[in-house]
Each structure stands twice: as structure tokens, then as C-alpha cells.
Amino acid sequence: MENRPLEYDYTVAKMFMLTTVLLGIVGMLIGVILAFQLAFPELNLVLGEGLAEYTNFSRLRPLHTDAVIFGFTLSGIFATWYYVGQRVLKVSMAESGLLMFLGKLHFWLYLAVVVAVVVSLFTGVTTSKEYAEFEWPIDIAVVVVWVVFGLSIFGLIGIRREKSLYISVWYYIATFLGIAMLYLFNNMEIPTMLAASPAGETGIGAWYHSVSMYAGTNDALVQWWYGHNAVAFGFTVPIVAMIYYFLPKESGQAIYSYKLSLLSFWGLMFVYLWAGGHHLIYSTVPDWMQTMGSIFSVILILPSWGSAINMLLTMKGEWQQVASSPLIKFMVLGSTFYMFSTLEGPIQAIKSVNAIAHFTDWIVGHVHDGVLGWVGFMIMAALYHMAPRVFKREIYSKSLMATQFWIQTLGVVLYFSSMWISGITQGMMWRAHDEFGNLAYSFIDTVTVLHPYYTIRGVGGLLYLVGFLMFAYNIYKTMSARPVEESELQSASPMGA
Amino acid sequence: MSIAEIQAYGYFFLTLFMVLVLYGYIYHLYTKKKDADGIDYEKYGNIALDDDIGDAPVLPVSKDKEK
Ligand code: HEM
Numbered sequence A: 001m002e003n004r005p006l007e008y009d010y011t012v013a014k015m016f017m018l019t020t021v022l023l024g025i026v027g028m029l030i031g032v033i034l035a036f037q038l039a040f041p042e043l044n045l046v047l048g049e050g051l052a053e054y055t056n057f058s059r060l061r062p063l064h065t066d067a068v069i070f071g072f073t074l075s076g077i078f079a080t081w082y083y084v085g086q087r088v089l090k091v092s093m094a095e096s097g098l099l100m101f102l103g104k105l106h107f108w109l110y111l112a113v114v115v116a117v118v119v120s121l122f123t124g125v126t127t128s129k130e131y132a133e134f135e136w137p138i139d140i141a142v143v144v145v146w147v148v149f150g151l152s153i154f155g156l157i158g159i160r161r162e163k164s165l166y167i168s169v170w171y172y173i174a175t176f177l178g179i180a181m182l183y184l185f186n187n188m189e190i191p192t193m194l195a196a197s198p199a200g201e202t203g204i205g206a207w208y209h210s211v212s213m214y215a216g217t218n219d220a221l222v223q224w225w226y227g228h229n230a231v232a233f234g235f236t237v238p239i240v241a242m243i244y245y246f247l248p249k250e251s252g253q254a255i256y257s258y259k260l261s262l263l264s265f266w267g268l269m270f271v272y273l274w275a276g277g278h279h280l281i282y283s284t285v286p287d288w289m290q291t292m293g294s295i296f297s298v299i300l301i302l303p304s305w306g307s308a309i310n311m312l313l314t315m316k317g318e319w320q321q322v323a324s325s326p327l328i329k330f331m332v333l334g335s336t337f338y339m340f341s342t343l344e345g346p347i348q349a350i351k352s353v354n355a356i357a358h359f360t361d362w363i364v365g366h367v368h369d370g371v372l373g374w375v376g377f378m379i380m381a382a383l384y385h386m387a388p389r390v391f392k393r394e395i396y397s398k399s400l401m402a403t404q405f406w407i408q409t410l411g412v413v414l415y416f417s418s419m420w421i422s423g424i425t426q427g428m429m430w431r432a433h434d435e436f437g438n439l440a441y442s443f444i445d446t447v448t449v450l451h452p453y454y455t456i457r458g459v460g461g462l463l464y465l466v467g468f469l470m471f472a473y474n475i476y477k478t479m480s481a482r483p484v485e486e487s488e489l490q491s492a493s494p495m496g497a
Numbered sequence B: 001m002s003i004a005e006i007q008a009y010g011y012f013f014l015t016l017f018m019v020l021v022l023y024g025y026i027y028h029l030y031t032k033k034k035d036a037d038g039i040d041y042e043k044y045g046n047i048a049l050d051d052d053i054g055d056a057p058v059l060p061v062s063k064d065k066e067k
């Protein structure tokens, strides 16, 4: 047997890095198309009347949300897990043939599900539940993928050398458990072919069709318990897992307070699950649930800021790194946007504010300052940090990275600022009335007023997409950049001009 | 007592209980400073920094297994 020193094995991490980049491009491209369709409705017919079915806003919207959530973000989570997991547990996947097999199985099954989702959503097969559009055969496949992911996580933990689980691992485990529970409960559904109508018909509808087990108010409650916690366990918890590893590692500073990280963890876990009611304020759900949703949303600021402040304090005395390293810039701006959206969210959850904000573009603005500024920035930063280490080469271009940073930051700012203005304008115009209670404006009045802001949002989104393409190019070129020595990879990532 | 009252009391005491647990945990972390294995919590921050496969773990899974 040859006696090579043991090394971490990044095969599976690399595979998921690829899907992160590709699905990111697809998802954001569709996002930009959607944004311009809202500003210029003719674009719904861009490929002609005949193909309008495939190019209209309503067909493309779930493709955008699912591609960025379950494609880009989830791939990023998997890629970083297969990288961070090995390192903080100090065990290589190469040490276990079984884990290697599970990792690859995880990837290929995931890819098969992605293909199935894209085809089904393009052809209009959907359950019409937001973020849970997949029909039952796909749901079952999703569960299988998730179980394999779980086996990978716990398998690696089982053979670890480091006894204590680093805080990031806690967050990855919570992601796994949280999504498993949410996904199962919200997708309880009955294939229509098994149902019988009151008239006695059986085998109704296509084989892949199903109806939810919940109806009416219960459906709304379960759906938003799911939707809200999908944000929690998809856009918050795993991204916090990333920043707890990548920021200390890249800056060479141990995390400011490990104790604070433990507190924030348990705080987040307890509070998040109760806040979903804020999506249903002034709807038909019981009043106390709405109030509870509001209150827990406000409390949620504490554990959220606990993590974010911990990150900023980790940079204490090291702020020159923010100026000199574009990679650190991404992470510091990411945690700043995290603080920003977790302050904005609780404000929107206050009943009187929600009365104006709900159904308007302000919510869309909130969504995108979180996902673009926090989730997107953090995943790109993680991949930038991983690239030199998995390819053993320096990052192709530092100046390209810095340019990308500024272009995307401008994009995010244009996106959320335009949506704030249009959202609040919308909210105010919808409720404005004269002294007799007659509404002052009709719907089309708002549409006319909002047009410029929709255009600005489209431009902001386009800038973000351009930045993302620069990121993809930079990662691609990194694969053939100057090879680096092991010693260069200790903390700050090596970067070419 | 009506069901609504029971719920209200339940909710109140549950919240109180959670608050006590949280503050108890904070108190515990900051007075003990060390976990059951006798390791200062802050040492665990180094798991991310010294994460090469050859680096010594902060706390090895089993001492006798390591050389
Ligand atoms: C303390 C933390 C947060 C609170 C209390 C909060 C609160 C809210 C509220 C009140 C809404 C609007 C509900 C409505 O009227 O329709 C909302 C929507 C949303 N938020 Fe947050 N938010 C928080 C953090 C975040 C973060 C960090 C992200 C993403 C990275 C995010 C993503 C979303 C999404 C995707 C929606 C839209 C859901 C939909 O209608 O489809 N939130 N949030």
C-alpha cells in the first residue's frame, strides 16, 4: 500500500459547487426576466403567442423561486457542508468508502430531482403552494435525497476525530432536521387517482396530481408555518453555519465569543418556529396567533443580531482586512444585510405596519435585501474561499472580485430602495379614500405610478446578475490559475491581480 | 376555567419558564466558563482555525485512539 498522507476529499463539494453556480445563473436570469416583465408586460409574449404559455410571468415565477432556493441556495449549503464538515470534524471522506458513495449518490439523486422539477414546472405541473410546488412523485424523491444527506452528515460525525461539534455543525444539523420536519408536514397530500368523488367517480385527474390534506385556514397555517421556516432553515440557519466558519477562517481571527454563538443558536431555534403567523396578519387565522407571530418576530431580532454582532466583533481590530480583501468585504456586507433584513422583518410584522406592507412590493424588497445581500453574498464568499483550497490554485483575479462586489452592491441597493418606494406608495394608494369612504384610486392608477420603480428594480437585478456572471467566470478561471503551496492557504485566500 | 383561560395561563407560564431557562443558561455559561470536559468554551473557536487534517483536535474523540 502506498503511504500518501491523508487529505480531505473535496470531490462531492466540487460537484455541488458546479450546481451552485449553474443554478444560480439560471435562477437569477429568470428573476431578471420576471422583473422586466413586470415593468414591460409585452415581454410576456417575447417568443410569440404560441409559446406564451412558457414565457409568461406566472409560469416563470415558481421556476425563479425554486431555482434560487432549492437550486442555488441548497447546492451552496451542500457544497459548503461537504467542505466545512470534513474540516471541523477533522476527518476525510476518503477514509470511508461508504460516505464517499453516499456523497456521490446524494449529488446524482439531487440532480435528477432538479431536472424533474424544471420539466414539471415548465410544463405547468404544480400543487400551487408557494415554495412547495412539487407534485407527489417529486416530493417522494426529495425525501430520499434528504435522507441521503442526513446519512452523510451523521456518518461523518460518527467517524470524527474532533469530539466537540463546532458551532457550524450545529447549524447544519438544525438545517437538516428543520427542513425534514417542515417539508413532510406541509406536503401531506393525496394523489387524486386514489380519491373518490361524492358521485362515485374514481381515478380522477392525471396520475401525478394530488390535493393537499389541509384546507382553508388550516392550509394557510401549515403553509406559512412552512414558508416562514423555510426562510429560517434555508436562508438563515445554514447561512449562519457558513459565516461562523468562513469569516473566522478567512480573517484568521477566532470567533469573538463562542458562548454568544451557543446562546444565539438556542435563541434562534426556540423563537423562529413561532413567528410564522406574521405572514397571516389580518387573515382568517385566530387573532392570538397573529399577535403571537408579531411578538415572536420582534423577539427574533435578539438571536439574529446576536450572531451578526458576533461576526462584526470577530473583525475587531482587524478592519483593515475589510478594506484590503474583497472576500472579507462580501462577508461583512453579508452580515450587515442580515442585520438589516432581520430589523426590517420585525418592523413589517407589527400589525399596523403590516396593514400597509402586506401584498405590496415592500415585502418583495425585504425578501431580496435578505437573499441578495445576505444569502447570495455569503454563498459566493464561501465558494471564493473554497475555490483555492479545492483546486489548489489562487483565485484568478482580485480586481475582478472587487469590481463584482461594487456592481452587485449597487444592484442590491437599487433593488430594495425601488421596492420600498413602490411598496409604500402602493400600500398608501390602495387604502386612500375620500370623506365618504370611496377609494381614491383604482388599481391601474398604482400600476402607472409604479412603472419607473419597476424599471429601476429590473436594472438593479440585471447588475446583480452581471456580477454573478463575473463570479462564475472568476471561479472558472481559478481552475487554471497559478498553483499554490499548502502554506499559502492557512487563512487569507491567495488571489491573483 | 374556560379553555381560553387555561391556554392563556399555559402560554404565560411557558413563556416564563423559557425565559428562566434562557437566563439560567446564560448564567451557567458565563460563570462556569468551561464545559463538562473541562475545556474553556472559547477554545472551541480554534476548531475553525486549526482545521488541517494533521492539526491536533481541541478535544480528541478518544485519547487512546490517537497516537
Ligand atoms: C427577524 C427576522 C425576520 C422577520 C421577523 C421577518 C418578517 C417578515 C414579514 C413580516 C414578512 C411579510 C409577511 C407578509 O405580510 O406577507 C416577511 C416576508 C418574507 N421574508 Fe422575512 N423576516 C425576517 C428575516 C428574513 C430574512 C433574513 C430573509 C431572507 C434571507 C427573509 C425572507 C422573507 C421572504 C422570502 C418573505 C416572503 C414570503 C412570501 O410572501 O412569499 N426574512 N418576513
Ligand code: HEM
Residues within 6 Å of the ligand: A027, A028, A029, A031, A032, A033, A034, A035, A036, A038, A061, A064, A065, A068, A069, A072, A073, A363, A364, A367, A368, A371, A372, A375, A376, A457, A458, A460, A461, A462, A464, A465
Ligand atoms: C438577479 C437577481 C434577482 C432578480 C432580478 C429577482 C427578481 C424577482 C422578481 C421580479 C420576483 C417576483 C416579485 C413579484 O411577484 O412581485 C421575485 C420573487 C422572489 N425571489 Fe427573486 N430575484 C433575484 C434573485 C433572487 C435570489 C438570489 C433569491 C434567493 C436566494 C430570490 C428569491 C426570491 C423569492 C423567495 C421570491 C418570492 C417573494 C415573495 O413571494 O414575496 N431572488 N424575484
